[in-house]
Amino acid sequence: MNCEQDIDILTLLPQKPPMVMVERLLHCDTVVTETEFTVREDCIMVENGQLTPMGLVENVAQTCAARMGYINVSSGKEVRVGVIGALRDIEIHSLPPVGSTIKTRIEVSEEVFGMTLAQAESYCGDTLFASGTIKIALL
Numbered sequence: 001m002n003c004e005q006d007i008d009i010l011t012l013l014p015q016k017p018p019m020v021m022v023e024r025l026l027h028c029d030t031v032v033t034e035t036e037f038t039v040r041e042d043c044i045m046v047e048n049g050q051l052t053p054m055g056l057v058e059n060v061a062q063t064c065a066a067r068m069g070y071i072n073v074s075s076g077k078e079v080r081v082g083v084i085g086a087l088r089d090i091e092i093h094s095l096p097p098v099g100s101t102i103k104t105r106i107e108v109s110e111e112v113f114g115m116t117l118a119q120a121e122s123y124c125g126d127t128l129f130a131s132g133t134i135k136i137a138l139l
Contacts, residue, residue, distance in 0.1 A: 009035075012069030013062060014081045018044045021059040022104070025066050031108050033067035035059075038101045050095035051102075056130040057087065060120040063104045064136045068116070082136045085115060090132035100124045106134070114138040 007025055010016070021043075022035040037059055039046060045055030061084050069079045096102050102124050110117040115137050122130040 007070070009066060012066045012073060012079060014065065014069075014079055015062060018042075019058075020062070021045070021055060022062045022066055025070060026103070028067055028070045032105065033063055033070075033108075034103060034105045035063045035066055036101060036103050039096050039098050041098050043098075046098060049098050051097075051100075051129075053092045053095070053130075056092060056095070056122055057084075057090065057134075059102065059104050059122060060106065060130065060132075060134055061136065063106050063120070064116060064118060064134060067106065067108075068136075068138065081139045082116075083139060085135040085137040086133075088133040088135075090130065090134075092130050093128045096122075096124060096127075096129050102129060 009022055022037050024036040026034040026036055039051045045052045065082055072079055102122050104122040106118040106120045108116055108118045117135050120134055
């Protein structure tokens with residue numbers, strides 16, 4: 001299950017503007033998903049010219065949502081809403097400035113009973129912005 005890069009991200013996410021924190025699905029298979037997001041000045045989670053730590057966490061959560069949305073849409077199902085069940089070992093290494101295009105990669109380590117556990121990293125080039133583990137529960 002490899003994704004098509006030109007898919008409309010809004011068809012995969014339960015979030016709607018201005019809360020959309022991913023712009024493009026770069027890769028999606030059963031384990032790894034990668035998204036891209038360009039930080040703009042008008043982003044709801046930008047303060048002082050930088051994406052906030054919560055903006056980085058939301059970007060990771062929406063990368064998980066894009067993965068589940070892609071899986072559901074590909075199998076003829078509807079996009080489901082998920083919630084962050086837990087964050088563990090989240091480290092904010094630096095904050096991406098406006099104009100940065102960040103890539104976020106999640107690697108699923110476990111899926112059980114509607115819960116997904118994934119390792120996540122957000123980066124731009126060689127700069128790591130955030131890393132940690134996220135657990136998403138589907139409603």
